Amino acid sequence: MTASLLVPALVNGLTTGAIYALVALGLTLIYGVLHIINFAHGSLLMVALYGVYFLNTGLGIDPYLALPIAVPAFFILGYFLQRGVIEHTAHGRDQNILLVTLGLSIILDNLALYFWRSDTRTIDVPYGFDVIDIGVALIPVPRAVAFGAALGIAALLWFLIGRTDLGRAIRAVARERQGARLMGIDVEHIYGLCFGIGTATLAAAACLLLPSFYVTPQVGHAFVLVAFTTVVLGGMGSFTGALVGGLILGLVESAGGLILGESLGQIGIFIIFILVLLFRPTGLFGGKPA
Template identity: 65%
Template sequence: MPDLPIILAGVINGLLAGGIYVLVAVGLTLIYGVLHIINFAHGSLLMLAMYAVFFLFKPPVGIDPYLALPIVTGGAFIFGYLVYRWLIGRFNHGRDENILLITLGLSIVIDNAALMFFTGDIQTIDVPYAGRMVELGAAFLPVPKIISFFAALLLCGALGLYMARSDTGKAIRALAKERQGARLVGIDVDKLFAVSYGIGIACLGAAACLLMPTFYVSPTSGHAFVLIAFTTVVLGGMGSFAGAAVGGFIIGITESLGGLLLGEQLGQIGISLIFILILLLRPSGLFGGKG
């Protein structure tokens, strides 16, 4: 058993990682909450956004990942909007596994297209501030992780405010609660579905920008995040914003402490176990309403 300060450091590190998970999960939970679809392509789309950040950073463009945030986020929104309009929206009918299978098909296409065009090599970007650390007790915290943590929370807060206050946000929330009713009061349902999917994917764009300074990307990067994102969302309750936020932190800390106490390999098991246990025991999540 490691000492208390080391555990504390693990908790802090987990919290920092959790900030990004919150952002990724908020996108997933928004899509689920409004569209009632499980977006299995979430990890693959995140991977794609990470490649976008990578190529924007490399010459000849050379944009810092943080400065690229508006570009990649906007691009991801448009991409998500179009994916919904051209693909998911057309086929979003029938059994609920159908859309899961369609988004699985989409993720197979994206993963292998990435493999074909970008090769299987692991890519990283070297930002000058990557190695900078802040000392906090026993914890040495990389500055980019601190930046990404606060940026992720800021963005989630801004999105929450947007959903709460703006007309579009109100319409989307109305849509999530009552589809037919929303249609009756004149809300353009199909357009708002596409916008919601776009916002969900935009969250991934932002997350990619915040991840890349301390992470790597390869065509299989999405796999690592798929289960994390689903676990976060299921933990907090599918469709719940606040749940996704709390879930993200719990998952971040679980992962960090799991690695610390059980070692690099076995430590990853915590996330899958949480996922299984929540589904078996409390499928509505910690904060969900009815089961």
């Protein structure tokens, strides 16, 4: 296999992986703190993509400039989903939480199908087909932006959780809920904030994704399983893990596509998923077993 084939596949894998990582960051935050496996994550990404799409086609707002609108809106949406729906339905049982988020995802996916049909929609942006020439490969500009932004958002989340008072409260709740409550932390509020932040990262992902991607009501499915794999591989609750896991999976998919062909390429991701679940459920960077 020659370098002319390998290097573009590598670059392609890394930029795809950055997007996987971006989607997985919110999922890993929600899991790390609330211990919720959020099945609605992919569907919320789909809703965010439609939001950015309609901001662009309806109001002519560039997807990158939509960030300051979409991110706060999704933060609020996430906060109220947790406080208004999930909190009241879970009755403290893990299985129920899983089912509630599954129910939310069924509702969102199918309402989208009902209102917007299954047409594949894309937007036109002036820089959509611009590329950066790095000598051995060409990188599309939107993908380079998404790659940089994924690293930036991971750093931002790491700073928020690791270096601020809010982060300290979140870590306290994640580690010892009752103790945190006794120290006067409003645990339910922190849960809402985390779900909100996790959902807000999806809005950011949508803004960064749409210039080089498409939206359909089913688009969430393409991401949600890969995001679960990323989170499990990296270690549930670990930002570094989500970032590294996403990049690894991007490379695996790209290599799988190169060796096995398009349709079988993705199988590598699921085999990694099963193997990690079976043999190392704490992942690469995870803490103690759940």
